[in-house]
Amino acid sequence: MQITTRLEFDAGHRIPSHKSQCRNLHGHRYVIEITLSGDIIQNEGASEQGMVMDFSDVKAIARQQVVDKWDHAFLVYKGDTAVLDFLKTMPDHKTVVMNSVPTAENMAAEAFRILDASYKDTYGNHLRLERVRLFETPNSWADALRNAD
Numbered sequence: 001m002q003i004t005t006r007l008e009f010d011a012g013h014r015i016p017s018h019k020s021q022c023r024n025l026h027g028h029r030y031v032i033e034i035t036l037s038g039d040i041i042q043n044e045g046a047s048e049q050g051m052v053m054d055f056s057d058v059k060a061i062a063r064q065q066v067v068d069k070w071d072h073a074f075l076v077y078k079g080d081t082a083v084l085d086f087l088k089t090m091p092d093h094k095t096v097v098m099n100s101v102p103t104a105e106n107m108a109a110e111a112f113r114i115l116d117a118s119y120k121d122t123y124g125n126h127l128r129l130e131r132v133r134l135f136e137t138p139n140s141w142a143d144a145l146r147n148a149d
């Protein structure tokens, strides 16, 4: 069985070497979808009986590990020294320095890496993260999949 939940956040970024307008500082209302697989929990009387995982718990972990860290932050590539140096001049600015250019693909991959370690199989129902889908706009998204290159 698979379940999916979605959260939204706002963040700024730029793609420093982009051929067109995406090299400019700008922001998105990102949407992140988290898909987990597992067996349906059968434990009689458990709060999670009939579920793979409680959606509220899925979202709480995603918020804590990713969404609250990225929301209203500026995501900057560590090699983008022009912007990084500028952001360092702003006291208390919420900046997230990424090891890769903050494209939808790299953000989905990074969220998958973080969240894969965060969803634990506490009920023995083979719970595991299967996919992180990250929408950069309503029309464009990237999927980070388990076992994908």
Ligand SMILES: Nc1nc2c(c(=O)[nH]1)N=C([C@H](O)[C@H](O)COP(=O)(O)OP(=O)(O)OP(=O)(O)O)CN2
Binding pocket: 015, 022, 102, 103, 104, 105, 136, 137, 138, 139, 140
């Ligand atoms: N494969 C990717 N291509 C692009 C990415 C990306 O992350 N992966 N990112 C961008 C820019 O960040 C840009 O902000 C989004 O590009 P684009 O879809 O062209 O933007 P629009 O606002 O025109 O999108 P609509 O969906 O039409 O509103 C560029 N490419």
Ligand SMILES: [Zn+2]
Binding pocket: 013, 022, 026, 027, 028, 136
């Ligand atoms: Zn963009």
